[in-house]
Amino acid sequence: MPASSKRVTAADVARALGLSRATVGFVLNNTPGQTIPEKTRQRVLAEAERLGYRPNHAAQALRRGNTRLVMLLMPDWPVETSLAGFLDEVSFRLDQAGYTLVTYTRRAGDRARPLWETLHPDVVLGLGELDEVSVRSAKVSGAKVVLTQSIADSALTAAGARLQVRHLYERGHRRLAFALPEDRRLAELAATRCEAARRAAAELGLPPLDVRSLAAGDDTAARAVRQWRDAGITGVLAYNDFIAALAVGAAVRAGIGVPTSLAVIGHDDAPFGQAFVPALSSVRMGIGELARYVADLALHGLGHTGTAPAPLVPDFRIVHRESS
Known part of the structure; x- marks a missing residue:
């Protein structure tokens, strides 16, 4: 079929097959509790593939009431080795709980709308202070919790x-x-x-x-x-x-x-x-300790743990080599 820039929707699949939008929606969303014949289900899936249908994750998230995203608001720092390791560990820990980490660096004088207004994360977790305007904006965008934790103190x-x-x-x-x-x-x-x-x-x-x-x-x-x-x-x-x-x-x-x-x-x-x-x-x-603490702050805000993690100061130690 000719290429088109228009997004293929469930309604397009339903129209092509002569089925109701509800039936196609149940199949594409894998809705439990439905008694749709297997032959019909396979027809829907095959036609969706032929037309190039891709699920609208934003709409699905809106229906679920969550996006499974945790946004980490970063200071405007260069991403050096220690910071990269920290982000890897936070991402890994959140992934184990079924969440995806998104990092976002805001800079003075930014003109673009805040990324949380586009992605609607479940949590906005700040590594620095968030001003009142940003806090209100993040909450209005649907973030259940806005946590602030300074690592520059x-x-x-x-x-x-x-x-x-x-x-x-x-x-x-x-x-x-x-x-x-x-x-x-x-x-x-x-x-x-x-x-x-x-x-x-x-x-x-x-x-x-x-x-x-x-x-x-x-x-x-x-x-x-x-x-x-x-x-x-x-x-x-x-x-x-x-x-x-x-x-x-x-x-x-x-x-x-x-x-x-x-x-x-x-x-x-x-x-x-x-x-x-x-x-x-x-x-x-001990960058791993700090990363686990930050991830656990987000998970606590999402209701995955009963008590907030205790604030910590990571372990520091000297590695003595030739230069000293």
């Missing part, structure tokens, strides 16, 4: 930074620096980690941290390592492993020994850190 960011400070302090380093990313999307999270490191250093009686931003593709890292060397800095806490790699690479190129003259420790324990030369010391976070 001090509880989740301070623990790793404090471990970084302690790790270098225990190895005899007393003049420390903190290396920030230049990516503005990470500014809030990076500032929180840096402030936690400042406080940890002050508690140990150390001088104020020398804080600098590093970026790929320019000479910020090269300048920073030379200035740290000249200032007597012997230990660098990096926002993450990518920034740690920039610092280590710049130091090696400048002839500054790592870790003999400059020890460096990253954060997040990215897989490439083990293959880097020298291998990067880092902080490993």
Whole structure:
């Protein structure tokens, strides 16, 4: 039959077969409790296939009263290794309960209508704060629950930074620096980690941290390592492993020994850190624990569990390698 951009509906199948729309609807929706002859059922299925009928999932969801979708509202962060692992684990846990995870990043100045108004998820789960307008919009769109859980707060960011400070302090380093990313999307999270490191250093009686931003593709890292060397800095806490790699690479190129003259420790324990030369010391976070907690928050909101999961701070631990 000629190609057409018009969506084939159950009414089209019924018209082609000379059957009632109700009969065709019962077959296509596999409605229980109906006594439709098997021969008729097979005719309906064959004609639906011939015409190119595809179910309207949105309409089916409207009839059921749910879409089996959980929307995770993401901060405007780059999807790095740790975040990708987190999303994989949340998705897996929700899938086991019969739900599909949809991620949605809202950015300042977005002009498009919110995605929840199109997909009508059962739950909108925010990893950051949702403003009142967004909360109302999500609820009007049909979300049964709107949950907010910040993962950029001090509880989740301070623990790793404090471990970084302690790790270098225990190895005899007393003049420390903190290396920030230049990516503005990470500014809030990076500032929180840096402030936690400042406080940890002050508690140990150390001088104020020398804080600098590093970026790929320019000479910020090269300048920073030379200035740290000249200032007597012997230990660098990096926002993450990518920034740690920039610092280590710049130091090696400048002839500054790592870790003999400059020890460096990253954060997040990215897989490439083990293959880097020298291998990067880092902080490993129990990302699976956090992912399961976030998934369980959504499932609790959907009524799958009787009690809300207890708030948690994931386990953090040092992975000691060559760079420190």
